[in-house]
Amino acid sequence: MASKLIDHNPLLKKPVLTVLSILHAQGDMDRAALEAAAQQQWSEQYRQNVPAIIDTVVRAHLVTETLFVDGAPYEGTIEDMQTDASLEEGVEVSSTISLAQAGRDVLIDYAPDATLAALVAERPQYHDAYLAVLSACAADGGATRDALEATLNELPALAVDPETKQRSVYPQYFIDALEAAGGIEWSGSWRATPAGKTLIDA
The missing domain is CATH 1.10.10 (Arc Repressor Mutant, subunit A)
Structure with missing residues (x-):
């Protein structure tokens, strides 16, 4: 294949x-x-x-x-x-x-629309986190890595497990996953691509 x-x-x-x-x-x-x-x-x-x-x-x-x-x-x-x-x-x-x-x-x-849809479908529990990153990156001027981490750290999906005192997933995962799927790209800051903006509005 x-x-x-x-x-x-x-x-x-x-x-x-x-x-x-x-x-x-x-x-x-x-x-x-x-x-x-x-x-x-x-x-x-x-x-x-x-x-x-x-x-x-x-x-x-x-x-x-x-x-x-x-x-x-x-x-x-x-x-x-x-x-x-x-x-x-x-x-x-x-x-x-x-x-x-x-x-x-x-x-x-590998069209961004397809890869983004597949990403969300594979891990629906992170739907809100993906949208939070995309929304931040769609703002004028995009978003810095620190700003994205701050946004994500407020979400339940990234909460620290009370038993293990560890996170099950870290903010960098969402940045890497959305970049690989074609939803965000680096251009002086993290910015949403046209496909990423479409997913926000879906």
């Missing part, structure tokens, strides 16, 4: 979705154009560079890459070209990258 790529390495989620979303919006692109478009949206928080992520989605069959030599389709990979004695020096090599059905499925599965 293609989504296992992200499930096994959550840090790939945002850069992979960035590349797939560009192809979904713009259609087939040559690799150079895709790299340039992705670079414009790339975050310094992404741990891999644009070419590496494009290679990753090609290998995962989320996209298909068709190679051309002097305008004619080439049956093989870039690696094949490097050892292909039939190719003359100076040939023009290009490629077209297309969004595969598996890539479209990943975009649907």
Whole structure:
């Protein structure tokens, strides 16, 4: 299942979705154009560079890459070209990258509306806590980590267990979970995304 790529390495989620979303919006692109478009949206928080992520989605069959030599389709990979004695020096090599059905499925599965709904459905006991964080982040100027912790610490879901004197869950869980699901993002402060604001109003 293609989504296992992200499930096994959550840090790939945002850069992979960035590349797939560009192809979904713009259609087939040559690799150079895709790299340039992705670079414009790339975050310094992404741990891999644009070419590496494009290679990753090609290998995962989320996209298909068709190679051309002097305008004619080439049956093989870039690696094949490097050892292909039939190719003359100076040939023009290009490629077209297309969004595969598996890539479209990943975009649907990891759309913020879907991931936020799944997050709340999996832990309905924290519904109020999720909404409290989203509401704070939706305010003008967003919210600091300290402000979010103060808001959450007032909720019953985060109360200290009288027997163990421990919390069953800590404020950072809600921040991490909502960021991973696409409900909040860091931009100088924690801010609600459009999907996060939609959940508030639901």
